[in-house]
Amino acid sequence: GNSVTQMEGPVTLSEEAFLTINCTYTATGYPSLFWYVQYPGEGLQLLLKATKADDKGSNKGFEATYRKETTSFHLEKGSVQVSDSAVYFCALSDQGGSEKLVFGKGTKLTVNP
Amino acid sequence: KAGVTQTPRYLIKTRGQQVTLSCSPISGHRSVSWYQQTPGQGLQFLFEYFSETQRNKGNFPGRFSGRQFSNSRSEMNVSTLELGDSALYLCASRANGGGEQYFGPGTRLTVT
Numbered sequence: 634g635n636s637v638t639q640m641e642g643p644v645t646l647s648e649e650a651f652l653t654i655n656c657t658y659t660a661t662g663y664p665s666l667f668w669y670v671q672y673p674g675e676g677l678q679l680l681l682k683a684t685k686a687d688d689k690g691s692n693k694g695f696e697a698t699y700r701k702e703t704t705s706f707h708l709e710k711g712s713v714q715v716s717d718s719a720v721y722f723c724a725l726s727d728q729g730g731s732e733k734l735v736f737g738k739g740t741k742l743t744v745n746p
Numbered sequence: 747k748a749g750v751t752q753t754p755r756y757l758i759k760t761r762g763q764q765v766t767l768s769c770s771p772i773s774g775h776r777s778v779s780w781y782q783q784t785p786g787q788g789l790q791f792l793f794e795y796f797s798e799t800q801r802n803k804g805n806f807p808g809r810f811s812g813r814q815f816s817n818s819r820s821e822m823n824v825s826t827l828e829l830g831d832s833a834l835y836l837c838a839s840r841a842n843g844g845g846e847q848y849f850g851p852g853t854r855l856t857v858t
Contacts, residue, residue: 669849676750676836676849722789733779733802734838734847736789 635660639723639737646713646744654708654740656697656723664725666690666699666706667734671720680708680721713744748773750839750850758856764825767853771818771839777801778820779847780812783834792835795820824855832857 640655658666665684669677681690686701695710706723723737751770759765771778779802780792791804795814812822818839824831834854838847 674851676851677838678849679846682846724789733791733794733804734781734789735791738788 635735637723637737642740644742648746649712652710652713656706658704658725667724668708669722715744715746718744750848752837752850752853756854759827763827766821766823767835769820769837775839776818776842777840779838780822781836827857829857
């Protein structure tokens, strides 16, 4: 079945550092790919998405590119802020209108001032 | 527009009891999905409803069930609770034509 693997956390960075969180996937067909963020005590918020190969999703300074050849969707940000501290989840959904999202285990990011 | 709401936000139950959780989707959204989040297993898909019909189901025992009403509100029920059912239960809604899933804040269930 479909699966998502993302780098183990936790990740601790200083403010203004460069962030990369690796995500790779296994899927049949051509899934859509997502990054969700979860702040303490809250539900999930969609951070960015890409629906086909070579698409780049971006939001709030975060970027990720759908790489079909390496089955990857790595999350990057050039300069993190303390407010970016949260848990980040990589996910995929099947094409064809299925609602089911398959998530990675999550990566906890802590940014220190 | 109001977001996805879930009630109650916190719940404590005893082993063997049953529990019902409620989810109200964003107005106009007809699709509702449920997920279980635990530290060990992460986020796992429970079920998906669209127009009162279950469209997809995850790999959970029959103790977990759900339904959707004509106003798109959804409930999930867990019977004969086990300690391992302690989790954050998240509901998400989506517009009819597809697009982003919007998540609610979740219901934190603790089974003692």
